[in-house]
Amino acid sequence: xxxxxxxxxxxxxxxxxxxxxPLRFSKFFQANMRILVSGGxxxxxxxxVDKLMENEKNEVIVVDNFFTGSKDNLKKWIGHxxxxxxxxxxxxxxxxxxxxxxHLACPASPIFYKYNPVxxxxxxxxxxxxxxxxxxxxxxxxxxxxxxxxxxxxxxxPQTEEYWGNVNPIGVRSCYDxxxxxxETLMFDYHRQHGIEIRIARIFNTYxxxxxxxDGRVVSNFIAQAIRGEPLTVQAPGTQTRSFCYVSDMVDGxxxxxxxxxxxxxxxxxPGEFTMMELAENVKELxxxxxxxxxxxxxxxxxRQRKPDITKAKELLGWEPTVTLREGLxxxxxxxxxxxxxxxxxxx
Ligand SMILES: NC(=O)c1ccc[n+]([C@@H]2O[C@H](COP(=O)([O-])OP(=O)(O)OC[C@H]3O[C@@H](n4cnc5c(N)ncnc54)[C@H](O)[C@@H]3O)[C@@H](O)[C@H]2O)c1
Ligand SMILES: O=c1ccn([C@@H]2O[C@H](COP(=O)(O)OP(=O)(O)O[C@H]3OC[C@@H](O)[C@H](O)[C@H]3O)[C@@H](O)[C@H]2O)c(=O)[nH]1
Numbered sequence: 327x328x329x330x331x332x333x334x335x336x337x338x339x340x341x342x343x344x345x346x347x348p349l350r351f352s353k354f355f356q357a358n359m360r361i362l363v364s365g366g367x368x369x370x371x372x373x374x375v376d377k378l379m380e381n382e383k384n385e386v387i388v389v390d391n392f393f394t395g396s397k398d399n400l401k402k403w404i405g406h407x408x409x410x411x412x413x414x415x416x417x418x419x420x421x422x423x424x425x426x427x428x429h430l431a432c433p434a435s436p437i438f439y440k441y442n443p444v445x446x447x448x449x450x451x452x453x454x455x456x457x458x459x460x461x462x463x464x465x466x467x468x469x470x471x472x473x474x475x476x477x478x479x480x481x482x483x484p485q486t487e488e489y490w491g492n493v494n495p496i497g498v499r500s501c502y503d504x505x506x507x508x509x510e511t512l513m514f515d516y517h518r519q520h521g522i523e524i525r526i527a528r529i530f531n532t533y534x535x536x537x538x539x540x541d542g543r544v545v546s547n548f549i550a551q552a553i554r555g556e557p558l559t560v561q562a563p564g565t566q567t568r569s570f571c572y573v574s575d576m577v578d579g580x581x582x583x584x585x586x587x588x589x590x591x592x593x594x595x596x597p598g599e600f601t602m603m604e605l606a607e608n609v610k611e612l613x614x615x616x617x618x619x620x621x622x623x624x625x626x627x628x629x630r631q632r633k634p635d636i637t638k639a640k641e642l643l644g645w646e647p648t649v650t651l652r653e654g655l656x657x658x659x660x661x662x663x664x665x666x667x668x669x670x671x672x673x674x
Contacts, residue, residue, distance in 0.1 A: 358383050358385045359385070359425050359426065360423065361386050361387070361428065362386075362387045362388075362424040362426070362427045362428070362460075363375055363387070363389075363427075363428045364389050364428070364429045365395065365416075365429075365430030366390055366395075366400065366411075367388060367395030367396055367411070368390070368434070369395075369434070369536050369541075369573070370529075370580075371390070371428075372395070372400055373573045373577050374428060374577050374580060375388060376402075376403075377581060378581075379403060379408065379409065385408045385410075386403070386410070387409075387411075387412065389413075389414040389420060391414065391416075393438070394433045394438050394541075397411065399536055415453075416431045416449060416456055416457060417448045417449060419460075422460070422464075424460075424464060426467050426469075427457055427460065427467070428471070428584065429454065429457045429470050429471065431453055432453070432471075434473075434543075435538075436499065436542065436543070436625065438542065439499075440498055440501070443500075443501035444501070446501040446502055449505070450502070450505030451508050454512050458513065458522060461522050462522055467523040467525065468523070468524055469527065470510065470524070470526050470527070472506045472509065472510050472527060472528045472591060473502075473506050473529055474595065475499065475502060475503040476491050476493070476503060476510065476528060477489055477491040477492070477493075479492050479494075479627065479629045480632065484634060484635040485634060485635060486635040486638075487528065487638055491507075498625070498626055499626075499627050525584055525589060526592070527580055527583050527590060527591070528591050528592065528593045528595075529594055530571055530633075530634045531543075531544075531545075531568045531569060531570050531632070532572075533570050533572065534573030534657065534661075536661065539662065539665060539666065544568070544605065545658065548606060549655070549658055550666065551617065552609050552613040553613065553659070553662055553666055553668050555616070556617065557617060557618045558618070559620055559622045560602050560620065560622070561602065561621075564601060564621060565602075565603065565630075566601065566628060566629065566631065567599045567601050567631045567632060567633065568600065568602070568605075569595050569596050569597055569598055569599045569633045570598065570600070572653070572657070575649055576594060579594035579643065579647075586642065592639050592643065593635060593636055594639055595634035595647075596634075596651075598650065599632075599633040603619070608651060608655065609655060612659070613659050
């Protein structure tokens, strides 16, 4: 049933949507788009919710188990008539009626996804199965936030979507990277077998306000350390690279992917590439030149280089990032200073 289109996208014969509820034919019915965001209390999810809520035609339902997310991230929407927040673990089934599903639920920081690896796999596999089952039942379009980690420790640089990756199946990161690879497989199998409308975003390292202060990822660690006047902990050797995307650019890319006609997978990330030593130098220069850099031990299987090829995103979504690292870091600093209660020298 599946066809390959000229741009290499897979297109299955889309099955007809289930008949809408009779309420939809009522003259009083307001034809809103009802959108489910799993993991919507987290970092990227809560920014996505803010953007979706700007459109008065959208109703947003967030489900989250609050493992790494928090109600605080959504406090401005709690009680809003177009918004609902449900404490729910995606490894359990969910019965709601929605038109679109953004499926983000999954811990993203290595220290959190390694904390309970079996649970991380269950979230990726059973959680994605449950979301796909829901999409199939109600005829919703579903977007999965996959990751650049599906490329593992990449032997191709920069990474294009055609690259199949170099992933350790039995390592300490496997619960996450192999989990996301299975999640992508499930998405395509539901698409080919059941005609579900799918979208897959391969997200590269994203940063911005609202990241947990103790999230453990490198940008949040360095900014919190610089504000507190502590050494910046560069994990050895410090020559490993990452490409950092500001969260507003990411949200824009995710919505374009959902609204467009391409299944993906599509890389969404900022191609600006930095070594961890260069990132530390930028944070020092912009936030606190007095903090030292301290080389600390790394963790197993840390990818040595990572940079997205975003040709597809540019061509198919008309998307490219607009916020540079040096513009984004100070925006995140303001948010961290507020939450840490440490005003900048100028404002104190
Ligand atoms: N931020 C990045 O750099 C990045 C990069 C690649 C992919 N991603 C993906 O984007 C998504 C969001 O990442 P983030 O950075 O916002 O992380 P995050 O940890 O801030 O958000 C994840 C959210 O999912 C919730 N969650 C976790 N397990 C759940 C479960 N079993 N049931 C219900 N809710 C659950 C958490 O409580 C949290 O609110 C994740 O799927 C992640 O894999 C993020
Ligand atoms: O304090 C720190 C933390 C991390 N690092 C280094 O910074 C680099 C980035 O580490 P992070 O923990 O921020 O994130 P990673 O790139 O390893 O993984 C991320 O990849 C993409 C997403 O799927 C996830 O958000 C996350 O898994 C690594 O090389 C790590 O060794 C430091 O040098 N110091």
